[in-house]
Amino acid sequence: MRFISAKILNYRQYKNLEFDFSKTCDNDIHAIIASNGVGKTNLLNAINWCLYGKEPHMDVSENGTANFDDSEEDKLSLANVDAIEEARVAGDSVCNVEVSIITETGNEVAEITRSVPVNTKTYYIAAEDKFQVKVTDQNGEPDYKYGSDANAYVNKYLPEAIREYFFFDGEQLLKYFDVNKKKHIEATINSIAQIDSLKESNKHLLTLIQEFRKDLKKKDPQIEEKEKKLATCENNVLAKEKDIVDLKNGIELSEQVINENDAIISGTEDLVNDNNRFNDNQKRINELKEKKEKQLSTLKSIIRQYTILLMMYKKNQQVYEYINANVTDQSGYIEEEIGAIKKTLNYNKCAICGEDIDDELRKKLQGIIEQYDKTGGSNIKLSEIKNDIDRALVRAKDYKIEKKLALDELGNIEDEIDDLLDQNEELQERIKKYSEKSMDEIKIATQEKFEHTELLKRNREKLGAYKENLKTLKDEKKQATEDFNKARETNLDNVELNKKLSFVCRAQVICEAIITEIVQAVQDKMSEETKRIFDELVWKKETYGNIKLTTDYRLKIYHLRTGQSCLKSLSDAEKELLALAFTLSLHEVSGYQNLLFIDTPVGRVSDENRTNFAKVLLEVSKEKQIILAFTPSEFKDEIEEVFRDDVLSNKYKLTSNEFVTKAVKTNGR
């Protein structure tokens, strides 16, 4: 299906807007350029409202699906304010809001129209909306469909369940392969491949089996016993399967948490280390500052200690030299001599030779004693002082050494402080550069990531054990089923019921086998198609190898040379391309070969490959209709060069005043 045209009347900013989407050149590509606020996004809303009666407000929830809001407030703002006022002035009680899209699917043309009257006084919706599809076949015969028939027609070609794979925001492509989207991808694939319907069949067959078994056991105690055993085995299997689902959910949650925290930590891998280093350094700086203070007081105390010695140094030296020059230290000798003289005088005999002494000698000796008493003591004292001065002089010489040692230590401390301050300045610069994310946020993210990585490891190990356990329980169930079947087959009272049960059991086994194989087949087909389309479009031809949709619905892309999974290292443009290839393969596999409407297709791709991605869209438009809504800042330079007027089928520029947006066709076709 492709759009031929769209007409929007009195819908939000659009009072009267018409778009022609005819293919006028090789590329079925159409560009709409509109500034933010002009109503670019409301184009998507208008299309969705027309087709499904809902408006995705581009408020994309975590699982990637748009939220719908059907509140009165929203319905109120559905109508164009200018149009309502004009209608009121003209005396009309209602103003009609209408969106009409003309589509073509093969030879069939359909005009899909939704309209709703809005009260011009209250601004409220005045009545239920009208939904109509006028289908015209190749013979020109019109067929009108209303209400549920009209809905069925739209859903036949553009199923609402997968509408976001036809009409979406460019950002959606970038977030396509987030871990938290895999459930959504799984649900989508199950929906479009009708695996959901198969699963419903299986569920209903199981319900009937239970009912038939219940009827049978009522009539035979032996069957009842076997059925009881079988029911226990089935419950055990179910309980274990539930445990496995819970565990898988836990694993998924951990993966999601790790992924989310990775996004927070990303680019700040060294931040925590840097921050720790900064704090350690700061702590050490504080210690060193205290040490410096102590060292300074040690130095002061050394200086104080030596001040007197140094001040006296010169005098001391002079005194020392004087004593040295004038006083002979003979204290030991004089003491001995004086003692001998005193002994001689006391005994009148020479203390050395024992001879008597005469008066003259006596007088002489008494003179020596008197002289000694007058001067001899002072000399001894001077000798002692000389020794003290000598010690003081020697001590004063230590000043330089002690001072040098203290200063060296102080210098070392100061050097270390300076070094740490330099380091911290650098660290602070780095920390500032990381991002505005708060340190606490990063610390929590790092811790959470660590915890969930551990939990993930444990849960994965547990999952292996659970799966083994489930195998055993299934074997037990198989045995119990055989025993039950044996028991009921020998009972001939309930032939019809037995037949029904046998038939439904057979059908259920086939159904389960089909589900398993179809899931695998769809995954294989999706992988194959995505790879084929990606290979056709990618600009790097020698880099990427296999692409695989895994059993748990993750898309993996492998490097051609290393064989390693490399999804995370893809550039933004390459990621968008992979998502586009996946979307197109979804179209292929589901059989819904419809147009693509992309809002802001390259606005969020900042790398150098955005031009390549734009060229890819141009290439795809040779086979499929693509409508792109750009902002003026997005549609310039290299993008404008790719989407030149001569390669675009149609190009519109939206302009607006406060209430009304107008579309101006600018490529002159």
Place this chain on the structure above:
Amino acid sequence: MKNQLIENKIDEKTQDDQTMNNFMKCIFEVEVQNKQYRAHYLAYIEQALKKEDSDK
């Protein structure tokens, strides 16, 4: 809208059993069209068993 992959898979799994093939396709259609399953399923089971009996 029929899913060809599923149709093919049903054919593959029931290639020697036409009655089962019909039954599987019928109940699948019930689910695709989102109809009330119980009455339809029971009717299809009756039909299938009658067919099996008559084939014997």
